[in-house]
Amino acid sequence: MVIDERESRHDYIVDAARQIMTAGRTAPKGKGIDNIEIVALTQNSILEVAGALRVSAEETGLKFFLRDADNIELAEAVILVGSRTSPMGLNCGYCGYATCIAKGGNADAPCALNSVDLGIALGSMAATAAELHIDNRIMFSAGYAARKLGLLPGCRSVFALPLSISSKNPFFDRQTNK
Numbered sequence: 001m002v003i004d005e006r007e008s009r010h011d012y013i014v015d016a017a018r019q020i021m022t023a024g025r026t027a028p029k030g031k032g033i034d035n036i037e038i039v040a041l042t043q044n045s046i047l048e049v050a051g052a053l054r055v056s057a058e059e060t061g062l063k064f065f066l067r068d069a070d071n072i073e074l075a076e077a078v079i080l081v082g083s084r085t086s087p088m089g090l091n092c093g094y095c096g097y098a099t100c101i102a103k104g105g106n107a108d109a110p111c112a113l114n115s116v117d118l119g120i121a122l123g124s125m126a127a128t129a130a131e132l133h134i135d136n137r138i139m140f141s142a143g144y145a146a147r148k149l150g151l152l153p154g155c156r157s158v159f160a161l162p163l164s165i166s167s168k169n170p171f172f173d174r175q176t177n178k
Contacts, residue, residue, distance in 0.1 A: 009165050013076045016132045017163060023128035024081050024121040030113035035084040036121050037152045042077050049078065052145035068141040074170040075162035080146050082155025083118040085110040110156050118157055125161055135164040137171035
């Protein structure tokens with residue numbers, strides 16, 4: 001049997017996406033409470049997020065959203081990772097409120113530990129992708145668009161990790177859309 005790398009690339013990246021999502025799931029969480037949601041997108045779902053990025057560029061005036069829309073269209077998979085907001089009851093004040101009770105139901109101020117957990121998961125996922133020799137980049141923009149599309153319901157903070165296997169990493173040395 002002959003396995004052509006170009007023909008097996010998609011299957012490999014889907015299997016790798018599962019491993020990368022596992023790295024996000026098993027990353028340490030504050031107080032052992034898991035508020036992380038993770039999904040992987042391919043093909044038409046990626047194009048949907050790219051379209052939402054272009055709309056968001058118009059709405060926000062942030063031109064780098066256009067560049068990032070082009071970038072994720074070059075990805076073979078995009079992993080979305082988000083955090084549900086859930087106060088940890090530490091009364092640390094890191095969210096900007098003196099206590100969790102003072103924060104009350106203000107969903108605009110996520111618990112700082114939820115955000116830290118998200119960052120740790122993202123770092124673990126990006127490292128796993130790198131260990132698997134898969135080009136990747138953490139993107140706020142694509143996560144923002146995915147959140148607007150409701151792809152991770154209940155998540156206030158969402159980031160994207162596009163994945164690519166190609167001769168040149170499409171997520172670095174990028175052109176700007178001025």
